Amino acid sequence: MNLKINGENKTIENCKENFRLEGLLEYLGYKPQLVVVELNGAIINPKDWISTKIKNGDCLEVVTIVGGGSYS
Numbered sequence: 188m189n190l191k192i193n194g195e196n197k198t199i200e201n202c203k204e205n206f207r208l209e210g211l212l213e214y215l216g217y218k219p220q221l222v223v224v225e226l227n228g229a230i231i232n233p234k235d236w237i238s239t240k241i242k243n244g245d246c247l248e249v250v251t252i253v254g255g256g257s258y259s
Contacts, residue, residue: 208231208241224249
């Protein structure tokens with residue numbers, strides 16, 4: 188399966204026909220509680236990741252939430 192993830196073309200080998208977003212994020216090593224996902228221009232609610240099918244040619248942006256900063 189060929190996907191565009193964060194602007195890079197990636198090939199996912201040996202994926203199932205019903206590959207889901209939740210499985211893709213796990214496969215890519217993302218921590219679900221620390222990311223926001225946009226699929227083909229739409230932000231996907233985390234509760235929908237388990238039912239969202241990934242198809243060949245999909246475009247994903249995965250943004251990792253990073254804590255930090257300082258308080259004065």
